[in-house]
Amino acid sequence: MPASTKLSNSVKALCFLARNSSTPQSSATISSSTGVNASKLRRLLADLAEIGVVTTTKGASGGYVLAREPENIHLQEIYCAIEDRKAFHLDVTSMTLGQSDDTSAINHYFLDLFAEIQIEIEEKMRNLTLESILERISQKD
Amino acid sequence: MPASTKLSNSVKALCFLARNSSTPQSSATISSSTGVNASKLRRLLADLAEIGVVTTTKGASGGYVLAREPENIHLQEIYCAIEDRKAFHLDVTSMTLGQSDDTSAINHYFLDLFAEIQIEIEEKMRNLTLESILERISQKD
DNA sequence: AATATATGTTACGATAACTGTAACATATGG
DNA sequence: CCATATGTTACAGTTATCGTAACATATATT
Numbered sequence: 499m500p501a502s503t504k505l506s507n508s509v510k511a512l513c514f515l516a517r518n519s520s521t522p523q524s525s526a527t528i529s530s531s532t533g534v535n536a537s538k539l540r541r542l543l544a545d546l547a548e549i550g551v552v553t554t555t556k557g558a559s560g561g562y563v564l565a566r567e568p569e570n571i572h573l574q575e576i577y578c579a580i581e582d583r584k585a586f587h588l589d590v591t592s593m594t595l596g597q598s599d600d601t602s603a604i605n606h607y608f609l610d611l612f613a614e615i616q617i618e619i620e621e622k623m624r625n626l627t628l629e630s631i632l633e634r635i636s637q638k639d
Numbered sequence: 640m641p642a643s644t645k646l647s648n649s650v651k652a653l654c655f656l657a658r659n660s661s662t663p664q665s666s667a668t669i670s671s672s673t674g675v676n677a678s679k680l681r682r683l684l685a686d687l688a689e690i691g692v693v694t695t696t697k698g699a700s701g702g703y704v705l706a707r708e709p710e711n712i713h714l715q716e717i718y719c720a721i722e723d724r725k726a727f728h729l730d731v732t733s734m735t736l737g738q739s740d741d742t743s744a745i746n747h748y749f750l751d752l753f754a755e756i757q758i759e760i761e762e763k764m765r766n767l768t769l770e771s772i773l774e775r776i777s778q779k780d
Numbered sequence: 781a782a783t784a785t786a787t788g789t790t791a792c793g794a795t796a797a798c799t800g801t802a803a804c805a806t807a808t809g810g
Numbered sequence: 811c812c813a814t815a816t817g818t819t820a821c822a823g824t825t826a827t828c829g830t831a832a833c834a835t836a837t838a839t840t
Contacts, residue, residue, distance in 0.1 A: 499798075506749040510742055517741075524815060532742050535800060537818090544817060557808030558814045600658075601651055601673050603776035608647040611767075615760055622756065635744035644827095665786060676829060678789090685788060698837030699785045 504580045507534045508542045515564045522561030549579045573623035645721045648675045649683045656705045663702030690720045714764035
């Protein structure tokens with residue numbers, strides 16, 4: 499799953515949990531409401547459990563519960579938890595041997611540039627909380 | 640080709656042209672120096688010719704020449720010329736029918752967010768000229 | 781005018797990524 | 811003991827990417 503899809507799918511699940519916080523919600527329940535495949539949800543929520551965004555309980559009447567208030571959950575930590583490969587797919591073709599110095603210098607240049615952009619994106623996401631997203635999606639225009 | 644790869648490949652070609660500006664350079668020549676496939680170079684350079692960044696001449700001893708000074712060429716226009724599909728691959732899974740309002744609202748939320756990020760990236764690239772890249776890659780640390 | 785050279789464009793097979801789903805081990809409440 | 815849920819792995823179908831080849835078009839050069 500691309501980083502962006504994982505991120506939006508995670509937020510879909512977390513928003514559902516925020517709105518159904520009285521009892522644990524199973525991946526099947528979340529799936530039928532959000533439309534995201536249950537297996538994929540489990541994979542994402544397992545990662546989010548590791549960083550303490552949700553708590554999980556197995557067995558009958560188990561499921562997922564939001565572990566923190568929505569205002570204390572921000573996109574950046576979600577992104578970091580679910581994303582293994584670095585970056586938003588801003589890749590430069592891997593350097594091949596025997597090319598000119600310029601070519602590898604330019605590769606480095608763009609790797610640096612993309613890393614910089616990556617940091618700015620994460621900085622932006624650090625200021626976006628689940629709370630703010632819930633507010634935003636609640637107001638119908 | 641992903642946008643980021645197209646961009647770096649374009650810059651590789653343009654840097655080569657900037658450093659060999661006395662005569663037209665063929666795609667084959669640029670390819671052997673940069674390591675980028677000649678066909679792909681022609682595809683990219685054809686787009687760059689349309690926006691007047693390079694001029695092309697066909698036939699014997701023809702090829703590509705930089706049409707402007709490197710300080711008047713910036714990354715944003717290169718990016719826009721070569722990129723057909725929008726955005727740096729910050730996609731949200733296409734919305735499926737029959738899902739909850741929240742789900743589609745969240746899709747919209749991320750589409751907006753990614754569009755915003757996209758604009759910021761382009762803004763950043765507008766300030767990066769070919770000249771500045773040439774300077775940067777010339778200084779060996 | 782003929783020819784070699786170069787661009788512009790399309791097509792194609794091979795490789796890799798993504799999608800959706802299934803399957804199953806592990807754990808736990810009733 | 812068993813139904814239910816998570817955690818994890820695997821797999822086939824589809825889609826995207828990659829590198830390359832091929833060829834039509836155009837044009838210097840001889």
